[in-house]
Amino acid sequence: MKNLPKLFLVEDDAIFAMLMKKSLNKIEYDHELTTFKNGLEILNHIKDNLENKENLPEIILLDLNMPVMAGWQFLEELVQIHDKLPKKPDVYVLSSSIFTDDIEKTKQFEIVTDYLVKPVSKDKLNEILGEFSA
Amino acid sequence: MCHPDDLKKSNATFEELFTRKIDYYECEVRMRHKNGTWVWILDRGKVTTWTEDGKPLLVMGTHQDITDKKKAEDELLKERERLNGILKGTISGTWEWNLKTGETIINERWAEIIGYTIEELAPVSQKTLVDHAHPEDLKESDRLFEEHKIGNTEYYECEIRMRHKDGRWVWVLDRGKIISRTEDGEPLFAMGTHQDITERKEAENKLANSEVKFRELVDNTTDIIYTINTDGEFTFISNAWKRELGHERNEVIGKSFKDFLHPEDIESSYSALREIYYSGETIKDFEYRIKHKDGSWRWHRSSGSFKKDATGKITLFDGLSHDITQQKQDQAEIAKQSSLQRLMIQLASSFINVPIHNVDNAINDALAMVGKHFNVDRSYIFDYHWDENICENTYEWCAEGITPEIDNLKELPLEYLPYWVETHKKGEKMLVSNVSELKDQEGLKEVLEPQSIKSLITLLLFMENKCIGFVGFDSEKNYRTNSKSEEDLLIVFAEMLVNITKRRIADEELVKQKEKAELRAKELKEAQKVARVANWYMNIESDEVIWSEELYNMYGFDASQPPPPYSVQEQIYTEESWEILTNAVSRAAEKGVPYEVELNFIRADKSKGWMWAKGEALRDHSDKIVGLRGIVQDITSRKELELELQESNALNEIAAQRLKVATSSAGLGIFDWDIAENKLIWDERMYELHGLSKEDTTLSFESWSGCVHPDDLNRAIEDVNKALHDNQEFNTFYRVLHPNGDELYIKGYAHVIKDSKGTATKMIGVNMDITESQIHQKSLEFKNKQLIDFSNILAHNLRAPLVNIGMLVDLIEESEDPDETKEYTGQLKSVLDHLNEVFNELMESIQIKQDLDVESTEIDLEERIEKTLKSFRSQINQFDAKINVDLKAAKSIKYPSKYIDSILNNLISNALKYRSPERKPEITIKTKKINRDVILSITDNGLGLDMKLAEKNLFKIRKVFHEHPDAKGFGLFLIQSQVDAMEGEIWVESKVDKGSTFFVKFKNAYI
The missing domain is CATH 3.30.565.10 (Histidine kinase-like ATPase, C-terminal domain)
Structure with missing residues (x-):
């Protein structure tokens, strides 16, 4: 498990963020999980590190319902700067919503790899991480 | 009864009849009319019976009045004379003298010759001439005119001196002719010309003087005496040789006569000598050019005789010669002058009355004529185009062996010849007698020399005070200078060129106007054809009918056939129209009442058409109606449209009835808006819908827009405009605020009626109350929105804590560490608190919705x-x-x-x-x-x-x-x-x- 990808979690719910960390530990993800509390925080981080490839993630897990900048708005902003990214991350929407409107809307964003409904099983997490390293 | 002048002529004719035994004669004579005037008669006769000895016995003949013809001939003659006068006017002064009244007309040139203007001489009479003429010459002039008056001379002609304004005498050639006489033969009208011949006179006088001088020379033995031997060599020359020809004696003695002669004169001189030799006498003089020491040629005239020795053999020729150069030059000058005058007349006559299409030829001919006369190598005309800053060569004549330049001289920029153009701009002629002597005047020499031009003269062409170009003459072979009279001729020539140009412009304008008029006439004809108007004529008595071509076209008949007579025209109209026509025609034919009717006619191909026909009676001089005439216009298309309209109106009436029934049962309001007049008509229901009182009977667009809810007004007006201008269906809805505070939702549909140009003229439509359905729809929309909100709340806000709870419970179950379990349980509690809060809020909002x-x-x-x-x-x-x-x-x-x-x-x-x-x-x-x-x-x-x-x-x-x-x-x-x-x-x-x-x-x- 040496070559696991760098993973960013965007989540305002502290409890869920803690639970995610536990889940990743269980599948022996030994990188430190970077957590952002809303879309604006991660957007600023990405914009600040456009020149520093090593500070950018391979995978983003994105919650939709967040204060200040929600998931959808972040996706719109990310589309704007996507061309400038030296490394294109796999973006997964990670939401509690099972509302079809949300799932449909996600499909409109080409930069989103998949829509994941909370909670995410260990198998699914393994698949995501493994798919990347493969 | 015969005019005495014509009696002789008449008698002579008869004489001829008798002596020459001809049997036909013709003679024009004047005969006294009863009223005392003379009439011209053409008297023609034929001998019908002869006596036995061959004398005419009976002559039969006719008299024909030809006064009018004679008058016309006289007019023509007078006109021709006048024209002749004008012709000469370009170079001569003219005068017209009414001998009865003494009234005299002179032209500008007449006055100009003696240095005046007409105004300065006014009032002009015969006395004007008397006042200015030399008294001595006047006497001679009177005598000569008297001779002409009585018919001894065909023309009057006299050279008279006239006092110039500046005091000197001017020689004038006064020529004239009586051109009309009164009925009793008295001279009435004379016309003539004055021509300035001062220069010629002066030349003649000079010649006379030089001959006097010659005599003196002879007296002073300035003649050269010389002797030539049989080999043609000088053996003796007198002292006068050196004086006259500059050579020392030793330069001449022993040389041949030939060596001193002009090459062109050797042949003539020797043949003269041979003649003297053979005749053995001293006969007439011979003339030749002989070389002066300074290189110039001198004209000499010689005479002499051959000397014989004792044996009778001819040994020597003794000659006597004298210089006649001056005399020769004077003679040449005179010849030039008269040839100039001839040229002027030629030019004037070639330009006057030249048909406009021959102007180019006339100008080319004139250039050739003048060019040849002056013995130049090239004559040409240039046009200045000041606005384009160019000039170009438009006409050119070249002497034999000279290369034409005209094609190289098109669109020349004026900068090319600044000095030249400046000179012309100042209105001055350009005169260069020797190009090689030119100073470097702004490059003129550089331009002329490569063209091998030695001399040139150019004169300006002025029209309306504007220089339009110039006429010029180049010499390549010889250097030449022009005398004053030659220059004058060239000035006149330039004026002639301008005049002819003016005439051409005027004539071309005339042609253009004529073409325009013709075009307009053609257009009118076309217009009539397009308007489908025709005319006809009918003779009542003969039943004969004449149609214009267009009428045949209307009926579709063959125009080469005569039209059907009125009596059988029944077949070309419908029964109804025929009745209308026959009534109208009989009223017109019997009572002269004009008519105007519309008729349904049947064409040759059996199709029907409509015509508007107008007819009126034609009367003869006794006021009897003899025929009818009229015009007809094809109005088929208009009539068809009218009928269609009538039909559709009838249909509309029925439709309107039906609609009324339909709308009243459906609660629809109907409106009719006349857009041009801005008049709006509402039915009762419309007033109800818009909350207006039925007393407001004068409605307009603004009455309606005043009812519309302000928030909906812009959209509603936009919908109206789209329907009127963009061909869009009018289908809108808007709210109306009633005075009682009620708000009604109104739905409107309408149809827009447009005229032939596509402009909307009317809007007719229906309105209905959709308030109830609108409220229903609003509440539906509201509920739907709520449902979506709930779904969102459920998906995100309620499910999220549930996910957390599920995951925490999993962790608690899996955990074996009691501390860890405790931590998870604490978190579980905060998640539940959160869930509770969300739940309560949700309940509160549901409460509002309930x-x-x-x-x-x-x-x-x-x-x-x-x-x-x-x-x-x-x-x-x-x-x-x-x-x-x-x-x-x-x-x-x-x-x-x-x-x-x-x-x-x-x-x-x-x-x-x-x-x-x-x-x-x-x-x-x-x-x-x-x-x-x-x-x-x-x-x-x-x-x-x-x-x-x-x-x-x-x-x-x-x-x-x-x-x-x-x-x-x-x-x-x-x-x-x-x-x-x-x-x-x-x-x-x-x-x-x-x-x-x-x-x-x-x-x-x-x-």
Whole structure:
């Protein structure tokens, strides 16, 4: 498990963020999980590190319902700067919503790899991480 | 009875008849009319019977009055004379003299010859001539004119001296002719010319003088005496040789006569010598050019005789010669002068009356004539185009062996020859007698020399004081200078060229106008054809009919056949029209009543058409009606349109009836708007729908637009415009505010009627009340929106804590560490608290949605605001917030009190909660009234919102935009629900770090 990808979690719910960390530990993800509390925080981080490839993630897990900048708005902003990214991350929407409107809307964003409904099983997490390293 | 002048002629004719035994004669004679005037008679006769000895016995003949013809001939002659006068006018002065009245007319040139203008000589009479002529010459002139008067001379001609204004005498050749006489033969009218011949006279005088000089020379033995031997060599020359020809004696003795002779004169001189030799006498002189020591040629005239020796053998020729150069030159000058005059006449006559298409030829001929006369190598005309800054060679004549240049001299820029153009601009002629002697005048020499031009002269062509070009003459072979008279001729020639150009322009203009007139006539003819107008004539008696070609076209008949007579025309009209026509025709034929009818006619191919026919009676001189004539116009297409319209009107009537029944049962209102007149007609139902009194009978577009809800007006008017101009279907809806406060939703459909040009003239349509269905639809929309909101809340806000709980429970189950389990259980509790909070909020908002019909009461806004502010007193004090309240526009409203408290509470709470840490909070609460709505605004100077981020989700549940510990995203969601329930609106304007203003519209809340 040496070559696991760098993973960013965007989540305002502290409890869920803690639970995610536990889940990743269980599948022996030994990188430190970077957590952002809303879309604006991660957007600023990405914009600040456009020149520093090593500070950018391979995978983003994105919650939709967040204060200040929600998931959808972040996706719109990310589309704007996507061309400038030296490394294109796999973006997964990670939401509690099972509302079809949300799932449909996600499909409109080409930069989103998949829509994941909370909670995410260990198998699914393994698949995501493994798919990347493969 | 015969005119005495013609009697002789007549007698002679008869004489001939007798002597020459001809049997036919013809003679024009004047005979005295009864009224005393002379009439011209053409007398023609034929011998019908002869005597036995061959004498005519009986002559039969006719007299024909040819006075008119004679008069015309006279007119023609007079005109020709006048023309002749004009011809000479270009170079000569002219005069016309009425001998009866003494009235005299002279032209400008007449006066100019003696240095005056006509005005200066006025009043002109025969005395004008007498006053200026030399008395001696006048006597001779009178004598010569008398001779002409009595018919001894055909012309009067006299050379007279006239006193010039500047005092000198001018020689004038006065020529004239009596051109008409009174009936009794007295001279009536004379015309003539004055020609300045001073120069010629002076030349003649000079010649006379030189001959005198010659005599003196002879007397002073300036003659050269010389002797030539049989070999043609000089053996003796007298001293006079050196004086006359400059050579020393030893330069001449022993040389041949030939060596001194001009090559062209050797042949003639030797043949003269041979003649003298053979005749053995001293016969006539011979002339030759002989070389002067200075290289020039001198004209000499010699005479002499051959000497014989004792044996009778010819040994020597003794000669005597003298210089006649001056004499020769004078003679040449005279020859030149008369040849100039001839040339002038030739030029004038070639230009006068030249047909316009021959002008080019005439100009080319004239250039050749003048060029040959002056023995130049090239004559040419240039046109100046000042506006284009170019000039070009338009005509050219070249002597034999000279290369034409005309094609190389097109569109020459004027900068090319600045000195040349400047000279011409000043109106001066350009005269260069020797190009090689030119100073470097602005490059003129450089231009002329390569063309091997030795001399040139150019003269300006002036038209209306503007220089239009120049005429020029180049010499390549010889250097030449021009005498004053030659230059004068060239000036006249230039004037002639301008005149002919003027005439050409005038003639071309005339041709153009003629063409225009012809075109117009053709257009008129075409127009008649297009208008399908025709005319006809009918002879009542003979039943004969004449048609114009267009009428054949209308009926589709063969135009080469005669038209059918009126009596059988029945077949070419419908029964009805034939009756109309026959009635009209008989009234016109019998009583002369003109008619105008429309007829349905049948064409040759059996198709039918319509015509408008107008007819009137034609009367003979005794006022009897003899025929009818008229015009006809094909109006088929108009008539068809009319009929179609009538038909459709009838259909419309029925349709209108049906519609009335239909609309009244469906509760539809009908309107009819005349757009051009802006007149609106409503049926009863329309008045009801729009809440207007039926007394308002004069309606317009504005009456309607005044009823429309202001919020819908722009859209409704736009829909009207689209229907009128963009061909779009009119299908709109709008609200109408009735005076009683009711609001009706009206749906409108309409049809737009357009004229042939596509301009909308009328709008006819229906309106119906859709208020009920609209309210129903609104509530449906509202409920649907609520459903979506709920789905969102369930998906995100309720499911999220449930996910957390599930995961925590899993962890607790899996965990074997009691500390860890304890930690998870604590977290489980906080998740449950959160879940509970969300649940309660949800219940609260559901509550709003359930009591849609919450009761509105009159609310004192001021009192409510005060109460709310009181509950925030501790915060207001703590932050030292300033609160402004301005309720001037609306103090109290009609609204559910529960909602007002909630709105005020949430908005004031937000304003305080999201205050800026850098400023003391300032909150302004205001009302505004628009129509019957009240708008409440709450403005703060707090953190503000990034509208780009907040716009969409601001009023949604659980959406927060600040990282504030108290931000829950419920307050705005709640008041949005409350405002929605009352059909109001809530919106925000904000700038980050400046502050926000929340607006709430209370619909229909104004009291």
